[in-house]
Amino acid sequence: MIKTITVRTNRQTELVDITNEVARAVEGVSSGICYLYCPHTTAGIIINEGADPAVAEDVIAVLNHFVPWKFGYKHLEGNSPAHVKASLTGPGTFVFVEEGRLKLGTWQRIFFAEYDGPRTRKVYVKVVPD
Numbered sequence: 001m002i003k004t005i006t007v008r009t010n011r012q013t014e015l016v017d018i019t020n021e022v023a024r025a026v027e028g029v030s031s032g033i034c035y036l037y038c039p040h041t042t043a044g045i046i047i048n049e050g051a052d053p054a055v056a057e058d059v060i061a062v063l064n065h066f067v068p069w070k071f072g073y074k075h076l077e078g079n080s081p082a083h084v085k086a087s088l089t090g091p092g093t094f095v096f097v098e099e100g101r102l103k104l105g106t107w108q109r110i111f112f113a114e115y116d117g118p119r120t121r122k123v124y125v126k127v128v129p130d
Contacts, residue, residue: 009117042082042116044089050109082116
């Protein structure tokens with residue numbers, strides 16, 4: 001069964017920690033793989049440090065530096081930078097599950113990466129047990 005997490009973003013570019021929502025989706029699974037997929041072309045999913053919010057700020061700052069909003073983009077909708085950023089980070093990832101818990105590193109968190117907000121978005125979660 002595929003579960004859906006709804007994410008509401010507040011800024012044009014933003015990392016939203018969805019780790020707790022994903023953790024709830026894997027409860028009761030003794031062992032397996034949790035797949036996460038973002039069905040949007042201007043957003044993505046990343047895993048990175050969540051203990052220090054400055055890390056998320058740094059990630060956003062570097063993405064904005066290397067993929068500026070003002071450039072000679074040809075896409076008429078005006079959100080080409082969001083498409084490029086989503087291409088760089090990707091639409092999904094996976095996390096192992098053991099004893100009903102996500103096997104993340106000590107500082108790791110799962111983030112929904114918004115590049116064309118604010119919006120209401122979806123993340124699909126599929127847990128495949130061993």
